Amino acid sequence: MTATQPGPAERLERLSSAMREQGMSALVCTRNLNVLLVSGFWPVTGNAIAVVTDEPRVALVVPEDARELAGRGWADRIETYQLGSLDKLETVPAALFGTVEAILRPRAGSLQKIGIEMGPAHLPAGYPSLYVFGNALRARLAQTFSHATLAAADDLLAAQRMRPTPLELDGIRASCGIAAEAYRRGAAELRAGVPESDTVTGFRRAYTERATRQPSVSRADSFFYCMSGANAAGAWAAFQQSHATPLAEGVPVLVHCNSYADGYWTDLTRTYVIGEPGEPLRRIFDSLARARDAALAEIRPGVPAREVDGAARGVLEQAGYGAAFKHALGHGVGFAAIDHNEPPRIHPASHEVLEEGMVFNIEPGVYLDGWGGARDCNMVAVTAAGCELLSPFQQSPDEWCIRP
Amino acid sequence: MTATQPGPAERLERLSSAMREQGMSALVCTRNLNVLLVSGFWPVTGNAIAVVTDEPRVALVVPEDARELAGRGWADRIETYQLGSLDKLETVPAALFGTVEAILRPRAGSLQKIGIEMGPAHLPAGYPSLYVFGNALRARLAQTFSHATLAAADDLLAAQRMRPTPLELDGIRASCGIAAEAYRRGAAELRAGVPESDTVTGFRRAYTERATRQPSVSRADSFFYCMSGANAAGAWAAFQQSHATPLAEGVPVLVHCNSYADGYWTDLTRTYVIGEPGEPLRRIFDSLARARDAALAEIRPGVPAREVDGAARGVLEQAGYGAAFKHALGHGVGFAAIDHNEPPRIHPASHEVLEEGMVFNIEPGVYLDGWGGARDCNMVAVTAAGCELLSPFQQSPDEWCIRP
Missing domain, CATH: 3.90.230.10 (Creatinase/methionine aminopeptidase superfamily)
Known part of the structure; x- marks a missing residue:
């Protein structure tokens, strides 16, 4: 799908408009219900990240196994990471945060305010294991983009979820x-x-x-x-x-x-x-x-x-x-x-x-x-x-x- | 159960010893698998908090509905909160953080280091909705106990989980x-x-x-x-x-x-x-x-x-x-x-x-x-x-x- 189709376009326009209103130049989502909201892809185990920038443009970072499924959503860009290797022990953040940064870095100059999930949430759980990033994403973004403000996007996202397209x-x-x-x-x-x-x-x-x-x-x-x-x-x-x-x-x-x-x-x-x-x-x-x-x-x-x-x-x-x-x-x-x-x-x-x-x-x-x-x-x-x-x-x- | 029984006593001794080693005077857990670890009670929907202090002593804050189930674990103290009222709209943190603070406050003088969950985690999910506290607990504790250091307890907890009693x-x-x-x-x-x-x-x-x-x-x-x-x-x-x-x-x-x-x-x-x-x-x-x-x-x-x-x-x-x-x-x-x-x-x-x-x-x-x-x-x-x-x-x- 592309953003020119009526369905995704409506969500992307609403998102973009809400982000502009709050002066948010990027939005990074890790929670399964918000990844679905912004990309049309639902990561059942919670180990994917969606990055929305204000064109609007959506990038997904997903495990290699989920590439095909992720392609059924409307992300403009899909990057994958390897979940587990036999050569080294690696955590999910170590495997994918670099890619999230690479997506954001070309825009670093204009990143005044990055929206992230901060508040409590009821996560829908459809699988016996649900991955949560804890404070890891926040800490990493704060370090890498130290000139940007990290702002709670929870209310913006809840308002978006309230009215499905x-x-x-x-x-x-x-x-x-x-x-x-x-x-x-x-x-x-x-x-x-x-x-x-x-x-x-x-x-x-x-x-x-x-x-x-x-x-x-x-x-x-x-x-x-x-x-x-x-x-x-x-x-x-x-x-x-x-x-x-x-x-x-x-x-x-x-x-x-x-x-x-x-x-x-x-x-x-x-x-x-x-x-x-x-x-x-x-x-x-x-x-x-x-x-x-x-x-x-x-x-x-x-x-x-x-x-x-x-x-x-x-x-x-x-x-x-x-x-x-x-x-x-x-x-x-x-x-x-x-x-x-x-x-x-x-x-x-x-x-x-x-x-x-x-x-x-x-x-x-x-x-x-x-x-x-x-x-x-x-x-x-x-x-x-x-x-x-x-x-x-x-x-x-x-x-x-x-x-x- | 009480801490004098062999089973809980062993876990509490190990916890207490690990906390002492790290100079941690309190440990606050919100994740279902860690609440189970420290209290013997598994909050299936994730909306309970366990507080461990170094006597060792375990307090639980759980929804009123879960009081009986919580009593089957080994917490010394069980406080409940009301989940939802018809008089006001209230979030889970608003309903229970005050109780968590009330448990910690008498010890405020000796709270140099409070352990909390910070890193990413795979949460076991046995229910269609799983509550996560996001950054809310961290932010609140940092404000209330501003003289204390909030330290990541993730490794301590993982090491405890690694060897069941x-x-x-x-x-x-x-x-x-x-x-x-x-x-x-x-x-x-x-x-x-x-x-x-x-x-x-x-x-x-x-x-x-x-x-x-x-x-x-x-x-x-x-x-x-x-x-x-x-x-x-x-x-x-x-x-x-x-x-x-x-x-x-x-x-x-x-x-x-x-x-x-x-x-x-x-x-x-x-x-x-x-x-x-x-x-x-x-x-x-x-x-x-x-x-x-x-x-x-x-x-x-x-x-x-x-x-x-x-x-x-x-x-x-x-x-x-x-x-x-x-x-x-x-x-x-x-x-x-x-x-x-x-x-x-x-x-x-x-x-x-x-x-x-x-x-x-x-x-x-x-x-x-x-x-x-x-x-x-x-x-x-x-x-x-x-x-x-x-x-x-x-x-x-x-x-x-x-x-x-």
Whole structure:
């Protein structure tokens, strides 16, 4: 691809304009979600660096193994490095920092301000090992380009991630499509007596089978978590976890998913019941669907994000579940998997205002200690007049009831 | 647990002694593998901080949700923070740095040197989102304790990880045991015609079923990758990947695993053939087994790590596969999943000398472009007189031949 194509061009223009506004003559990214953002290439193990200069022009430094994959993005220049040699022990920084410097050096005269990642971050992790550069890049750039200021580019990058371009939105839509199929097939196979952990295996298998049959996707994988009955009351915690608990009839079966296709992540949840829902589950299902619909109806450019939260929260409060809805309604998603602070925050205290193109999730939930919990989490994109539901599957409470 | 039990006491004594040697009066860890190392608690999403002071004494700051799990480690003090509130938008550092400072402040007078993580790292990732603190902790500590030096503790921590204590080795052994069962069951189900990606599903299912039935394990999951036929020639690359390619008879079927149980990771590989191996696969299987045995026979305290690499490499060179063995023989593993630079490096250029208690992998491999590849990766612990094989399953080439 080249920067003259509509998709990459839009991202590059936005980046360039944001960098100009901040007087940033170069931007160096090491975090997988930001490398994807600026280059269209997702380094699954995190050992690549992207350099953006202000023409705009993007250079990538990637392991030799990743050259072909990197070429599917829109970098104008791809340099590779050798990961490991039998002649010497070498660290990743030693192998690639020289190349990063060589890319920047011809511009050294005009490098007043170099943007780098400094703040904390939730990194999406799709591989058992994720490389982080720690303070090494910062220290090296400060030494080599001692006349330049190193500035935190975290906010600039988060603002860029908040509004995917149409090309990037296609990637997020494709990622949601694979997950949707896994939910359809996984839900159809739900059975009482099967442990939560084995239930997850069914959803994961369906995800993998669907993903590997989509030739446009290079790399995809999923994390599913199933929490049923009383376990589901804890599904609002900092981490999800499946147990050996067998599924029972009539209780909530909450299935949470974070999955990725080429670096575009989903954050989705459906809650099912095997057989008929009794009370209060029937009422909770109904309340969640109405809360979601109230939020969706609110979404359009210019609306304060907190009002979208308020619309859903109002429905749940009226139904008596105000205190049971323990978290914010949503947060930015797509480049990140789960980050409650990824803008836009659909939160009662958010000061953000919706803009066309923003992508986030809408996740009303009801959690009752000792009894259980239910959540419905969808992903949406703000359009000119309203929103596009990126996860248009199993929207009706009737579809959440699995009748064998 | 308390520090008076043999297991934690040994780690705390070693830590304390290493800190004293370096004049480090406090050590603050944020990376999941180091938090596990110093406290026995593995924060799967990375949002916890451990503070070690020199009595020795360990304090943990963890999300409220993780209090119970944190209590299963050996921290003397556990402080919690609230992850997200509906009243205000708050970042993780804002929620917990104050507590970290409160832990350190009573000792401020004697804080000359505070150790923190600064260098690059391969972080093991067992969850779709991994929190990293970036430069935030460093900046904050530098401001609050401006009279103290912040020193890189990366080497100290790596040296500690290199030799698990008996208690930690039990955890690694348990982790290997779950993976071994997945290999046994997964291998028995290998069938020609099944895509690599679905084959992986079988190994993962077996892993999960086995792990969830082990009550002593709180959290476990696996990443399996299957590369067959010509695809297996690329299994030495920077990342592993399964495709939709159906398994065929007579070709190598390489199955790589990184799995964890409560933060103790495995790094394992077996290569199978469905039906009878032809040439050169039979010869490669035989060479790999002999290379592995030659390496195992070399392992004991006092032996230079490069000689262990040399023993295996010599066998493969004699068999004509010298150039096809494209990587080092091994690296430290257990706290880390995959990190080719985790000491001890079993590498031709390594200067390390084996010590009792070191844990690493032994992974001879043969990769022939266009034809395929095979690798046998085991994990070992150095004992007083030799080594303990931590992955004592499917050691014979005969067991690598799956005859339906």
